[in-house]
Amino acid sequence: xxxxxxxxxxxxxxxxxxxxxxxxxxxxxxxxxxxxxxxxxxxxxxxxxxxxxxxxxxxxxxxxxxxxxxxxxxxxxxxxxxxxxxxxxxxxxxxxxxxxxxxxxxxxxxx
Amino acid sequence: xxxxxxxxxxxxxxxxxxxxxxxxxxxxxxxxxxxxxxxxxxxxxxxxxxxxxxxxxxxxxxxxxxxxxxxxxxxxxxxxxxxxxxxxxxxxxxxxxxxxxxxxxxxxxxxxxxxxxxxxxx
Numbered sequence: 001x002x003x004x005x006x007x008x009x010x011x012x013x014x015x016x017x018x019x020x021x022x023x024x025x026x027x028x029x030x031x032x033x034x035x036x037x038x039x040x041x042x043x044x045x046x047x048x049x050x051x052x053x054x055x056x057x058x059x060x061x062x063x064x065x066x067x068x069x070x071x072x073x074x075x076x077x078x079x080x081x082x083x084x085x086x087x088x089x090x091x092x093x094x095x096x097x098x099x100x101x102x103x104x105x106x107x108x109x110x111x
Numbered sequence: 112x113x114x115x116x117x118x119x120x121x122x123x124x125x126x127x128x129x130x131x132x133x134x135x136x137x138x139x140x141x142x143x144x145x146x147x148x149x150x151x152x153x154x155x156x157x158x159x160x161x162x163x164x165x166x167x168x169x170x171x172x173x174x175x176x177x178x179x180x181x182x183x184x185x186x187x188x189x190x191x192x193x194x195x196x197x198x199x200x201x202x203x204x205x206x207x208x209x210x211x212x213x214x215x216x217x218x219x220x221x222x223x224x225x226x227x228x229x230x231x232x233x
């Protein structure tokens with residue numbers, strides 16, 4: 001099972017919006033509404049930002065939104081802030097053999 | 112507030128066996144959760160290793176299944192990871208995490224340990 005494909009990096013100025021794509025297959029992203037997104041600052045553990053494609057856990061700013069179309073999921077950060085600079089990983093359930101596959105990761109840079 | 116803390120040796124010899132423990136505080140390991148291991152090679156992405164339920168049921172990454180054993184110790188409120196036949200490719204930060212079960216099992220990881228770096232070297 002290959003990792004989900006994400007762009008290596010995206011960037012934006014403070015206040016702008018950036019979107020990160022996460023492309024899988026019909027066996028993972030395309031087959032289940034179980035995509036989650038994680039934010040990881042350098043040297044820190046991942047933090048859950050989105051679950052079940054588009055749900056935000058308590059405490060996650062509504063600047064973070066997500067969706068899915070076919071085999072591709074997307075995370076959008078609106079009103080970009082300096083503290084949003086981090087690595088972001090998507091993750092999808094992939095069935096009862098593979099279970100979970102993560103994305104390749106995207107570095108978000110705030111210019 | 113659930114907290115997870117990994118512990119174990121930071122250095123493992125090639126062909127040796129990695130043994131890590133994840134201590135759970137602020138909650139019972141016998142609660143309805145799947146307890147998970149995820150790893151991250153330096154500068155690379157995350158990889159799901161496997162998970163265990165308090166009953167002892169396990170799920171493993173097919174690519175690692177032949178080398179991995181995850182177990183639970185309810186008396187110590189902790190769970191463990193063993194990975195044998197270690198090579199340099201297994202050098203990574205190893206995280207433990209929780210996948211909660213509320214009526215049905217969730218498919219995301221809501222609590223994570225801080226991670227522990229394991230280096231494979233002679």
